[in-house]
Amino acid sequence: xxxxxxxxxxxxxxxxxxxxxxxxxxxxxxxxxxxxxxxxxxxxxxxxxxxxxxxxxxxxxxxxxxxxxxxxxxxxxxxxxxxxxxxxxxxxxxxxxxxxxxxxxxxxxxxxxxxxxxxxxxxxxxxxxxxxxxxxxxxxxxxxxxxxxxxxxxxxxxxxxxxxxxxxxxxxxxxxxxxxxxxxxxxxxxxxxxx
Numbered sequence: 001x002x003x004x005x006x007x008x009x010x011x012x013x014x015x016x017x018x019x020x021x022x023x024x025x026x027x028x029x030x031x032x033x034x035x036x037x038x039x040x041x042x043x044x045x046x047x048x049x050x051x052x053x054x055x056x057x058x059x060x061x062x063x064x065x066x067x068x069x070x071x072x073x074x075x076x077x078x079x080x081x082x083x084x085x086x087x088x089x090x091x092x093x094x095x096x097x098x099x100x101x102x103x104x105x106x107x108x109x110x111x112x113x114x115x116x117x118x119x120x121x122x123x124x125x126x127x128x129x130x131x132x133x134x135x136x137x138x139x140x141x142x143x144x145x146x147x148x149x150x151x152x153x154x155x156x157x158x159x160x161x162x163x164x165x166x167x168x169x170x171x172x173x174x175x176x177x178x179x180x181x182x183x184x185x186x187x188x189x190x191x192x193x194x195x
Contacts, residue, residue: 009053009067014042016060031059092121098181111187115180117143117172124169134168135161135183142174 017027028035033052040046041056048056057064078100086097098112117123126146136145137159145152145160146169152160153173162168164184172178 008044010041010044012062012067013038013056013060016062017042020060022060027056027059031055092118093123109185109187111184113182113184115170115178115182117141117170117178117180119172119175119177122169122171124167126167126169129163129165129167130188132164132184132186132188133161134164134185135159136170137181139179139181141172141176141178143170143172143178143180145170 017024022030024035024038027033027038031038033055037046037048037052038056041048041052053064053067056062057067080098080100088095094114094116096114096116098114099110115123124146136154138154138156140156142156143154145154145162147162148166148168154160170178170180170182
């Protein structure tokens with residue numbers, strides 16, 4: 001039986017059938033599949049053919065993605081050891097890579113960096129934005145985020161998130177370095193030799 005964890009598509013078919021208050025006989029007639037076969041599928045004694053599965057899913061109005069959601073390959077976590085992080089310094093701003101992209105890069109991937117901005121320096125552009133969203137968490141120091149025509153004061157412990165399409169600049173307004181964790185999705189990979 002195809003099974004992952006404590007769920008299988010047979011169990012899901014049974015759950016949906018019962019929620020719709022259908023008997024095995026009713027589903028059998030409507031889907032054109034024998035009662036015996038449906039029972040064996042639901043109890044995990046038989047793995048159905050694709051045609052049978054399509055007939056059952058169609059009549060039950062169940063998305064195949066739901067039925068197979070437990071069978072998607074488990075993706076591995078990506079670990080980046082502190083000693084292996086890439087670092088870069090440019091124009092009074094230090095960038096330290098906190099995330100590696102997994103092999104299946106897509107619009108849901110996340111880029112994270114540890115920023116350190118020297119007093120009086122800034123990171124970003126008031127002239128243009130880019131696709132995606134950003135989340136910043138201020139670890140130490142004081143700063144402000146210029147976002148479009150607005151300005152937001154930020155201090156240690158504050159966080160801010162916003163659509164990246166609006167031009168934005170993070171500026172250190174304090175006398176000590178401004179340290180922040182900055183998360184961007186989808187990744188821009190501009191700091192570490194990517195796109």
